[in-house]
Amino acid sequence: MKYEYLIFNLIVIGGPLLFSFDSRYAYYRKWPRVFLSLALPMAFFVSWDALVAGRHWWFNELYTTNIKIAGLPLGEWLFFITVPFSCLFIWEIIRNEKRHESKQLGFLYPILFACIPLGIIVFMTGKEYTGLVLITFGLTALLEKLLKTDLLLRPVTYVFFAIIIGLILVFNGYLTARPVVLYGETYQIGFRVITIPIEDFGYGIVHLLSCTILYEKFKGALT
16 A cells, blocks of 8 residues: 555544544644644654665655655655654643652763763664664753753653653554565664564654653743
């Protein structure tokens, strides 16, 4: 099915889009903040995607349309809209109105910052996808620190991460098992959870964390 990746995106966004108008959440009122929060990371992650497509990964033409922008199929572009839109809806439901923080979680910052030089070393060994994920983890933690959202100090964030991992297992599992997306094994460490490269979990977490950081930062400035 040439439209399978497009249908995949409709399934991902369907529920959150429908429940956006539920009076308990009124998520539609937050759409300006949602779309700004996903647009900025999208510029970075789409650029990353386009630069490595055909090397680190590529897309099965059996399940993607012939419409391509910057070498990426339309379904891939929509992926960077539908997934964060839906995950920010989940965040809006589970986050606490009062910020409950645990300073004990501060030990994670030095570890994440250390991912930047470690990622550079790994990248230089040829495991480019692995290295880029590590570098981006460090940079995302740095962004969180600079913007002072303190998301990494909030226990609810780790509940959010657990949900993200579960969703990656389901949706990314589908994309890799079908397969809609195929990978260049040379550029990753080769460890998979079922059919999903371990790097995909990191990629998904840093992508959605960066969107959530901005979503929290823009709170109050945009409805």
